[in-house]
Amino acid sequence: MIHTQRWIVWLFVGPAVFLILFFLTYPTLMTIVRSFYGKGTQIFGSTATLVGLSNWKFVFTNPTMLAALRNNALWTIVFTICTVTCGLLLAVLLDRVRYEKVVKSIIFIPAAISMVGAAVIWKFVYAYRPVDLPQIGVVNALMVACGKEPVGWLIERPWINNLALIVVGIWIWTGFCMVIFSAAYKSIPEDIIEAARTDGANEWQIFGKITLPLMTPTIAVVTTTMIVQVLKIFDIVFVMTHGAYDTEVIASRMYKEMFSFYNYGRASAIAVVLLFLIAPVMIFNIRRFTRQEEKCA
Amino acid sequence: MSFKCLMVRFPIHLILLSLTAAWLVPTLGLFVTSFRSPQDIFGSGWWTVFANLFDLDQFTFTNYMQVIAKEGLGRSFFNSLSISVPATLLSTFMAAMAAFGFAWMRFAGRKILFLLLIGLMVVPLQMTFIPILPIYRWLGLSGTFPGIWLAHAGYGLPLSTYLLYTSISRVPPDLLDSAAIDGASPMRIFCSIVIPISFPALASVFIFQFLWIWNDFLVALIYLGAAPKVAPVTLTVANLVTNRGQNWELLTAAAFVSMALPLLVFLSLQRHFVRGVIAGAMKG
Numbered sequence: 001m002i003h004t005q006r007w008i009v010w011l012f013v014g015p016a017v018f019l020i021l022f023f024l025t026y027p028t029l030m031t032i033v034r035s036f037y038g039k040g041t042q043i044f045g046s047t048a049t050l051v052g053l054s055n056w057k058f059v060f061t062n063p064t065m066l067a068a069l070r071n072n073a074l075w076t077i078v079f080t081i082c083t084v085t086c087g088l089l090l091a092v093l094l095d096r097v098r099y100e101k102v103v104k105s106i107i108f109i110p111a112a113i114s115m116v117g118a119a120v121i122w123k124f125v126y127a128y129r130p131v132d133l134p135q136i137g138v139v140n141a142l143m144v145a146c147g148k149e150p151v152g153w154l155i156e157r158p159w160i161n162n163l164a165l166i167v168v169g170i171w172i173w174t175g176f177c178m179v180i181f182s183a184a185y186k187s188i189p190e191d192i193i194e195a196a197r198t199d200g201a202n203e204w205q206i207f208g209k210i211t212l213p214l215m216t217p218t219i220a221v222v223t224t225t226m227i228v229q230v231l232k233i234f235d236i237v238f239v240m241t242h243g244a245y246d247t248e249v250i251a252s253r254m255y256k257e258m259f260s261f262y263n264y265g266r267a268s269a270i271a272v273v274l275l276f277l278i279a280p281v282m283i284f285n286i287r288r289f290t291r292q293e294e295k296c297a
Numbered sequence: 298m299s300f301k302c303l304m305v306r307f308p309i310h311l312i313l314l315s316l317t318a319a320w321l322v323p324t325l326g327l328f329v330t331s332f333r334s335p336q337d338i339f340g341s342g343w344w345t346v347f348a349n350l351f352d353l354d355q356f357t358f359t360n361y362m363q364v365i366a367k368e369g370l371g372r373s374f375f376n377s378l379s380i381s382v383p384a385t386l387l388s389t390f391m392a393a394m395a396a397f398g399f400a401w402m403r404f405a406g407r408k409i410l411f412l413l414l415i416g417l418m419v420v421p422l423q424m425t426f427i428p429i430l431p432i433y434r435w436l437g438l439s440g441t442f443p444g445i446w447l448a449h450a451g452y453g454l455p456l457s458t459y460l461l462y463t464s465i466s467r468v469p470p471d472l473l474d475s476a477a478i479d480g481a482s483p484m485r486i487f488c489s490i491v492i493p494i495s496f497p498a499l500a501s502v503f504i505f506q507f508l509w510i511w512n513d514f515l516v517a518l519i520y521l522g523a524a525p526k527v528a529p530v531t532l533t534v535a536n537l538v539t540n541r542g543q544n545w546e547l548l549t550a551a552a553f554v555s556m557a558l559p560l561l562v563f564l565s566l567q568r569h570f571v572r573g574v575i576a577g578a579m580k581g
Contacts, residue, residue, distance in 0.1 A: 016395035027428040043428055090316065110324075120327065133339075232423065
């Protein structure tokens with residue numbers, strides 16, 4: 001422990017604490033308050049009047065908002081299940097082959113690039129042209145090669161286009177899940193698995209009765225991380241469809257309320273919805289940390 | 298290898314190779330297309346180049362020259378650098394200072410501030426834009442580099458501080474104590490003991506912050522706007538998608554320019570990079 005004057009302590013922690021209070025704590029509280037005030041871009045100016053719960057009513061009754069909430073739910077379920085399952089599958093299968101490293105790098109690369117870049121990549125993959133012209137997008141070229149009509153993947157509402165966008169998210173995040181699962185999988189002691197094998201367990205039993213239970217804590221962490229990421233999904237939707245054709249999500253809806261309709265009241269209420277959805281994770285993190293500290297002390 | 302073994306192994310290889318192909322093909326398509334002329338792009342699928350790959354006349358650098366010079370992507374590349382490098386340095390340095398303070402000093406409010414920091418790690422940034430934006434306009438910070446440096450530093454601090462705290466709090470206490478007994482000031486201890494010892498952690502945090510800021514779209518969209526003088530690559534590429542949606546020769550080249558640096562970092566610093574990306578995923 002270092003004992004020193006108080007001003008030196010604050011020299012170290014002061015700048016960070018100030019920025020965190022200014023950029024995160026103060027605005028979080030203020031946004032909650034602002035969600036009870038009306039339209040306009042003032043925070044508490046003359047045009048922002050107290051409107052009670054009407055922004056909240058808007059959030060949970062307006063058809064576009066309901067579509068956004070539905071899409072976010074779809075994103076959360078499909079994206080989380082697919083990234084976690086694919087990541088786990090890859091981690092376990094790759095451990096058994098010699099070209100593990102190369103494949104891992106390839107699957108992980110999308111995590112390095114921006115979602116805007118990924119959006120351009122996939123917009124081209126989904127490119128649509130009428131059936132009499134040569135197809136330039138891979139997916140529709142495959143469709144035509146199989147004797148089917150090309151599909152407007154980003155236009156067919158409400159399932160095809162939303163799922164097409166979710167695929168982009170899965171492409172970006174599976175590598176992340178794979179890398180974490182792979183590290184956890186390799187840390188399982190070899191002799192446990194060998195012992196089970198000698199006792200006559202087959203590979204499926206080993207996976208279900210040994211591997212999976214031992215990896216449960218890791219799966220929990222990865223799953224919550226994916227949920228936090230997917231709830232705030234914005235870039236992919238904003239760049240690829242701008243929320244058109246029923247592809248709006250919570251974050252893109254909030255952006256529009258802010259910058260297209262200048263309604264900070266509604267935008268605030270939408271943001272608070274995101275906060276509520278993520279709040280359990282915040283509490284979970286805090287509790288996990290307090291428990292860790294108690295263990296160390 | 299026996300026949301039975303082969304039969305068991307075959308599905309595994311098939312699954313892995315098809316997944317690899319599915320992951321590789323989209324990026325490959327972008328890369329190939331960025332070197333083709335607009336006529337070729339619309340005349341035939343990009344995969345047809347593999348029919349006669351060594352006919353180099355079918356490839357061109359024109360698209361890159363055009364996006365870099367005429368579409369302002371060259372400028373944006375330097376904007377992105379001018380945003381990410383100072384912002385990353387600022388936030389990593391402040392986070393290291395704070396982590397040292399939280400780990401090795403005792404002060405009023407230490408515990409509650411640290412719990413606040415942990416809670417704020419995953420706060421959706423959407424919660425913060427509305428109250429900050431008027432203040433930024435009033436201070437003249439919106440649309441400026443210092444404004445976005447501070448914003449990125451603030452948003453990155455909870456996670457960076459937490460990550461550095463976990464490694465800095467593991468520095469052997471004896472080392473710090475003996476330095477203190479020798480009369481070294483806290484600043485001295487921080488610079489000549491703590492920083493060198495926790496260098497690997499600092500490198501990971503630096504890489505994750507750098508990539509996060511380089512790849513950021515939302516924060517730049519809110520605080521900077523798309524004025525060519527300040528817009529980073531992500532904003533410029535997104536604008537191209539809006540304004541030149543069918544000019545695939547430009548979009549693909551532009552997207553590739555925006556991805557070049559992260560890919561370079563990935564290929565050269567893979568180990569740190571993986572740790573950095575994993576760390577960054579926890580961010581709100």
